[in-house]
Amino acid sequence: MAADELWTIKRVLDWTSGYLERKGDEHPRLSAEWLLANVTGLSRVELYVNFDKPLEAGELSAMHAAIERRAAGEPLQYVTGEMPFRHIVLKCERGVLIPRPETEILVDAALEGVDAAAEKREKPEDAEKNVRVLEVGTGTGCIALSIASERPGTHVTATDLSERAVALALRNREALGLEDAVDVIECDLASGVDPELMGTFSVLVSNPPYIPTRVLREEVPAEVADFEPELALDGGDDGLDVFRRLLELAPRALEPGGMLAVELFEGALERAAALAREQGGWSRAEVREDLTHRPRILVAVREV
Incomplete structure (x- = not known):
């Protein structure tokens, strides 16, 4: 991509798609669109109605740098610095887990818990009480911020062990x-949460580290394993190390009838549901599938 040549949007898109395909990108055209939209400030749709528009020298230089980062396997979200999630757009950066589309299903489950709690607050004496949600391991803040933006009046307390994740979520x-x-x-789990709030949360939601260590080492694509933080991925031998701690936390954190909603490794969900039933105190514990019909979410509701 020589700067002294005329590089239109169409030419850059076509060249980038071919180059990234040769570098092994599974979705080279999509990657090219994302990168170019980020560099030019145009939407992906606007790119296609401005095919003949030439890139300025600064845009061309920025595009070249972005292409090389993507070609080296760096996730698109880190290269562009942002990504859409549900109804919001989030800043992303290396060192913090990239939100996944399947996690949107976890937000749906948490919102069910929020709505159920809000219905109980229709009594005059409870009307002014905000529904409270506790999220453990917030990362970018995608879950907490989605819940707060989609259910005004809900108050979310979000925690993370990573200083970098907390700074990004803020x-x-x-x-x-x-x-x-x-x-x-x-903080670690809820250790920094005001003790007076324990027992007042209607929902405890988490997308914890849940990939079994062996799977992380042997099966996870390099784009994930080499760039995303291990702290947010490794769930121990069976993927349930952090879940077990969440299960211990839940009875102290949740109000009667409160919901625990956790995203987990597909091969560990039945064991997670069994652990909840063995613990007791839950009126139900069920496994839910994602849009590809893979087990994805554990939802458990405390007894009243």
Whole structure:
């Protein structure tokens, strides 16, 4: 891509698609669109109605750098620095787990718990009480910020062990104007949460590290294993190390009738549901599938 040549949007798209395909990108055209949209400030649709528009020298230089990062296997979301999730757009950066489309199903489950709790607050004496949600392992803040933006009046307390993740979640919170609706705390599980709030949460939601160590080492694509933080991926021998701790936390954190919603490794969900039933105190514990019909979410509801 020589800077002294005329590089139109169409030419850059075509060249980038071919180059990334040769480098092994599974979706080279999509990658090319994302990268070019990020560099030019145009939407992916706008790219196609501006095919003849030439790139400026600065845009061409930025595109070249982005292409090389993507060709080296770096995830698109890290290269562009953002991604859409449900109804919001989030900043992304290396060192913090990239939100996945399947996690949107986890938000749906959590919102069910929020709505059920809101219905119980229709009594006059309870009307002014906000529904409270606790999220453990917030990462970019995708779950907490989605819940707060889609259910105004809900208050979310989000925690993460990673200083970098907390800083990013705070920036995303500020960009979305949700400072009054979401608290972000750096701590292990809920150790930094106000003890007076324990027992008041209607929903405990988490997308914890859940990939079994062997699977992470042997089966996870390099694009994930080489770039995303191991802290947010490795779930121990069976993928349930953090889940077991969440299961211990849940009875203390949740109000009667509260919901635990956790995303887990597809091969570990039945065992997770069995652990919840063995613990007791749950009126139900069920496994839900994602859009590809793979086991994805454990939803358990506390007895009243």
